[in-house]
Amino acid sequence: MNRDNTADKLGKSGSRSKGRVTLSDVAKVIGVSAITVSRALNDPEKVNPKLRVRIEQAVAELNYVPNRAARSLATSTTQTLAVVIPTISNTVFSNVLKGIYDYTTRHNYEVLFASTYYSLQNEEKLIAKLLAQHPDGIITTGLDITERSKAMLLSANIPLVQIMEVGTGDVIDMSVGFSHFDAGASMAKYLIEQGYRNIGFIGAQMDFRSQRRMQGFLSTLADAGLETDKYLLTTTTPSDIKLGGQLLADLMAKQPDVDAIFCNNDDLAYGAIFECQRRKLRIPEQIAIAGFNDLDASASINPSLTTVKTPLYEIGRSAAELLINTLKGRPILSKTLDLGFELIVRDSA
Amino acid sequence: MNRDNTADKLGKSGSRSKGRVTLSDVAKVIGVSAITVSRALNDPEKVNPKLRVRIEQAVAELNYVPNRAARSLATSTTQTLAVVIPTISNTVFSNVLKGIYDYTTRHNYEVLFASTYYSLQNEEKLIAKLLAQHPDGIITTGLDITERSKAMLLSANIPLVQIMEVGTGDVIDMSVGFSHFDAGASMAKYLIEQGYRNIGFIGAQMDFRSQRRMQGFLSTLADAGLETDKYLLTTTTPSDIKLGGQLLADLMAKQPDVDAIFCNNDDLAYGAIFECQRRKLRIPEQIAIAGFNDLDASASINPSLTTVKTPLYEIGRSAAELLINTLKGRPILSKTLDLGFELIVRDSA
DNA sequence: TCATCTAATGTTAGCGCTATCTTTTAAGAG
DNA sequence: CTCTTAAAAGATAGCGCTAACATTAGATGA
Numbered sequence: 216m217n218r219d220n221t222a223d224k225l226g227k228s229g230s231r232s233k234g235r236v237t238l239s240d241v242a243k244v245i246g247v248s249a250i251t252v253s254r255a256l257n258d259p260e261k262v263n264p265k266l267r268v269r270i271e272q273a274v275a276e277l278n279y280v281p282n283r284a285a286r287s288l289a290t291s292t293t294q295t296l297a298v299v300i301p302t303i304s305n306t307v308f309s310n311v312l313k314g315i316y317d318y319t320t321r322h323n324y325e326v327l328f329a330s331t332y333y334s335l336q337n338e339e340k341l342i343a344k345l346l347a348q349h350p351d352g353i354i355t356t357g358l359d360i361t362e363r364s365k366a367m368l369l370s371a372n373i374p375l376v377q378i379m380e381v382g383t384g385d386v387i388d389m390s391v392g393f394s395h396f397d398a399g400a401s402m403a404k405y406l407i408e409q410g411y412r413n414i415g416f417i418g419a420q421m422d423f424r425s426q427r428r429m430q431g432f433l434s435t436l437a438d439a440g441l442e443t444d445k446y447l448l449t450t451t452t453p454s455d456i457k458l459g460g461q462l463l464a465d466l467m468a469k470q471p472d473v474d475a476i477f478c479n480n481d482d483l484a485y486g487a488i489f490e491c492q493r494r495k496l497r498i499p500e501q502i503a504i505a506g507f508n509d510l511d512a513s514a515s516i517n518p519s520l521t522t523v524k525t526p527l528y529e530i531g532r533s534a535a536e537l538l539i540n541t542l543k544g545r546p547i548l549s550k551t552l553d554l555g556f557e558l559i560v561r562d563s564a
Numbered sequence: 565m566n567r568d569n570t571a572d573k574l575g576k577s578g579s580r581s582k583g584r585v586t587l588s589d590v591a592k593v594i595g596v597s598a599i600t601v602s603r604a605l606n607d608p609e610k611v612n613p614k615l616r617v618r619i620e621q622a623v624a625e626l627n628y629v630p631n632r633a634a635r636s637l638a639t640s641t642t643q644t645l646a647v648v649i650p651t652i653s654n655t656v657f658s659n660v661l662k663g664i665y666d667y668t669t670r671h672n673y674e675v676l677f678a679s680t681y682y683s684l685q686n687e688e689k690l691i692a693k694l695l696a697q698h699p700d701g702i703i704t705t706g707l708d709i710t711e712r713s714k715a716m717l718l719s720a721n722i723p724l725v726q727i728m729e730v731g732t733g734d735v736i737d738m739s740v741g742f743s744h745f746d747a748g749a750s751m752a753k754y755l756i757e758q759g760y761r762n763i764g765f766i767g768a769q770m771d772f773r774s775q776r777r778m779q780g781f782l783s784t785l786a787d788a789g790l791e792t793d794k795y796l797l798t799t800t801t802p803s804d805i806k807l808g809g810q811l812l813a814d815l816m817a818k819q820p821d822v823d824a825i826f827c828n829n830d831d832l833a834y835g836a837i838f839e840c841q842r843r844k845l846r847i848p849e850q851i852a853i854a855g856f857n858d859l860d861a862s863a864s865i866n867p868s869l870t871t872v873k874t875p876l877y878e879i880g881r882s883a884a885e886l887l888i889n890t891l892k893g894r895p896i897l898s899k900t901l902d903l904g905f906e907l908i909v910r911d912s913a
Numbered sequence: 914t915c916a917t918c919t920a921a922t923g924t925t926a927g928c929g930c931t932a933t934c935t936t937t938t939a940a941g942a943g
Numbered sequence: 944c945t946c947t948t949a950a951a952a953g954a955t956a957g958c959g960c961t962a963a964c965a966t967t968a969g970a971t972g973a
Binding site for chain 2: 235280281282287288291302303304306309312313316320325326329343344346347349366370371372456459485486489493511514516
């Protein structure tokens with residue numbers, strides 16, 4: 216790799232520095248003080264337009280790149296938001312992260328993310344690691360959190376948004392999401408209304424939010440006097456499409472009279488639908504399938520999937536917005552934002 | 565939000581600091597110098613075990629969180645890798661990013677990412693922004709890059725890995741990927757071998773790599789004396805499942821005698837398969853469908869999808885590994901890593 | 914003319930950490 | 944008991960930037 220040698224030309228090979236071009240290098244070239252260059256870059260109106268132009272040229276010529284670490288140290292702000300999610304390789308969270316990223320980048324903040332892989336112990340370590348970067352704000356997933364994590368977040372003294380759910384547990388600072396319990400309940404209600412009576416549930420991963428969806432779902436079934444445990448099949452194995460087919464197969468082997476299945480997420484539902492296709496089971500006549508999240512494929516699959524649409528991108532966007540508004544001292548209307556969900560009725564149930 | 569007041573207790577409310585606990589706070593509490601605390605944390609063997617224990621306790625009690633910005637400034641290393649990808653909300657890149665993240669986090673580096681949304685102009689700006697963080701290394705996507713981006717990357721003087729493809733254009737420093745041209749060619753070869761003669765191609769987004777796949781595909785068709793332009797349908801619209809159905813519909817309307825279609829990626833292929841199902845077209849008897857990437861659903865969909873498996877996670881992992889090995893001064897076997905691809909033959913073609 | 918104000922620029926110090934060099938303490942060696 | 948050596952701890956300065964205050968030049972007006 217060809218290395219740039221501007222710094223060598225500036226004659227600083229002996230110093231502790233890595234030889235990068237600094238503010239005062241630029242300043243020296245023009246013959247002004249470093250602070251003036253700093254102002255020209257950060258507060259342009261404060262410096263004479265002609266000087267500013269000269270400074271900008273010098274910056275471009277020398278290929279000067281500001282050192283954010285030094286800036287952070289001087290201002291005690293990092294222009295960085297930390298994000299803790301379970302995993303990046305799940306469409307649900309990549310959509311959330313996209314929402315965060317898009318808002319954040321427009322407002323000149325950087326995003327540092329970390330994946331817990333659904334472990335609260337990991338989460339603790341990651342929070343500690345991320346806080347060492349002194350982010351200006353932090354986003355974590357879910358309301359279930361260890362005491363130690365909570366203590367660290369509190370003593371970090373920065374705004375925090377807990378995303379994905381509202382309505383359960385204690386919010387530490389702010390939160391954005393929707394009620395998973397209600398979402399599960401609303402799907403149960405819909406299936407009951409459609410006349411299904413032997414209603415099943417298949418779920419994987421079974422993190423806290425999945426459990427809340429299941430609880431909402433089952434309690435509604437119970438209220439209607441329907442079976443809850445009989446048609447229930449869950450595993451803590453991470454969720455994927457293939458697993459959906461397998462869980463459907465297992466459930467049907469155990470309870471052949473099941474007439475509708477709520478899949479804990481769309482991926483499982485896709486797998487279930489594919490398995491039904493293979494078994495030549497007509498959906499929804501012989502068995503109804505419902506999903507959760509309304510991912511991309513749900514509208515296109517055959518039959519199209521009845522599911523619950525969740526505001527993933529918006530959760531991310533709103534969380535970032537809350538943080539940045541807080542940081543800029545703008546008024547926050549509410550510390551808790553329920554973005555709701557929407558039952559999407561299609562052909563599969 | 566309840567605020568921690570340890571810092572107030574330490575009596576530093578008048579300073580420029582944000583009131584956080586610092587190394588010398590910890591040092592003062594124990595009655596040693598700051599540098600000793602620093603050593604206890606970064607180079608534990610260098611301090612007396614008994615003292616070390618006391619320091620560790622004080623750190624825990626005071627809830628001390630090191631300031632990475634200060635550390636970066638002092639060491640001119642940030643323990644951060646920058647990643648530039650087209651978009652995070654595409655399974656392809658979220659898998660790559662996961663590979664990067666997993667390796668990186670194990671080696672105590674942070675990841676800063678940015679999305680170009682497939683624009684080289686955006687990429688320029690993002691590279692400039694990311695370099696201001698002085699990452700220790702950087703990963704960018706693709707070998708097509710503007711001169712200005714290249715200049716910035718060169719003068720940043722840090723190791724760089726260009727990911728996703730090898731074998732085309734100039735590599736600036738290192739690269740990891742596979743040949744998209746060859747991958748496209750190999751699918752063409754397979755389809756020809758299977759006896760298809762009116763072979764089509766549908767593609768969306770049509771970024772550089774998609775184009776290279778298409779070129780490889782078409783040139784192989786041409787070599788076999790088959791039509792290339794006639795059964796070709798592409799758009800620069802971002803790719804999604806629904807679009808796959810639409811492109812298939814459009815192509816079949818234009819050229820009803822098409823007997824096989826190579827879809828530029830699996831998402832398009834899923835959409836195409838769903839559309840065929842709706843049209844009651846038997847796959848592969850009436851029309852064969854092939855995809856690219858071998859995403860999760862490809863093995864489960866009906867019929868299961870013949871596709872090209874690409875080493876997405878491994879590309880990310882290897883790129884991170886190359887960077888970190890370079891940074892640690894370990895020998896690099898080769899600056900260019902071709903991880904290849906694999907034709908996965910299933911039922912759809 | 915001189916005081917008064919504003920705009921533009923400069924000086925100083927410090928953000929929190931660690932590289933580097935120096936000093937102190939402890940442990941052996943003879 | 945002194946001398947040598949290693950281990951442990953400290954002092955100092957500096958990484959690159961900007962907050963806070965200080966200075967200078969130029970404009971304004973009575």
